[in-house]
Amino acid sequence: MDKLRLEQALAAGPAARAMTALPASALPDLARYRLAGARAGGPAILLANSLLDGMPGQRVLQPLQLGDGSLLLADLGWRAVTQPLPALQLPPQLSGQWLPWHPRWTLPDARQGGEGVVDAVDLAALRRRYPGRWHAGVFILQPPVAGLQPWPLLPPxxxxxxxxxxxxxxxxxxxxxxxWRRWARSVA
Structure with a gap:
């Protein structure tokens, strides 16, 4: 029932609110936001082994610096492995949904990191590389950046x-x- 409630909350999130910053002390609330003044805070992270409709691809993640100076990890969209990475031009206003981060199950020798192609994002290394006040979770852009496909907002x-x-x-x-009843009858 918890999963069902989560799916319903994702599908029926409140209308987007025009905000230049996420709530400072809050955890991801599944709500939709419009963030103005956000800019890339570092290079893109290509999360490998991300299947979409059975096709191998990568989720394109990027640290963002918001208007108030805080940092947030954003999911810009998905791309098939066979497609070139498009120019990641962020629009002046980002629309999306703020979700909790779902860690991935990876093997011991998986590539973990905060830049380039990785199998799992190392959030601690990302925060050391870009010090500052980080918001928990991930901001899923809706619609995704031009040239990328949307990543479905569903629980694992x-x-x-x-x-x-x-x-x-x-x-x-x-x-x-x-x-058991058949066995009990045959014994009796």
Whole structure:
């Protein structure tokens, strides 16, 4: 039910609010914002192994410096591995949704870092490289930067998968009960 509530909150977020800064002490609230005065705070991070509709690609992330000097990690969009990286020109006003950061499961030898092509973003290294006041989470641009495709705003596992898993266990329980009753009748 928690996943279902999260999916509903993502789908029905409040209308975008024109703000030049995110709330200073708040955690990501799934709300939509319009940020004016944001500029690139560092080079792009290409998050590898990001499948979209079965196609291999990369999520393009970038540290942003907001109008008040604070920093935020932004998801600019997705690109297929076969496509060249477009010029990452940020519009004067960024529209998007502020979400919690979802860490990725990676193998021990995975490339972690805060620049270039990585398998997982090393948030601690990113904060050491760009000192300042960082906002928690990630800002998903909607629409993405020109030349990139939108990344779907869904939790890693959908509520439907949880419901299907529960149904699977319920059916397995019924099968075991049926087998037990057959065994009990044959013994008696």
């Amino acid at each position: 596992l959908s509520a439907q998968r949880h419901f299907a898993y529960a149904l699977q266990w319920l059916l397995l329980g019924f099968c075991l009960l049926w087998r």
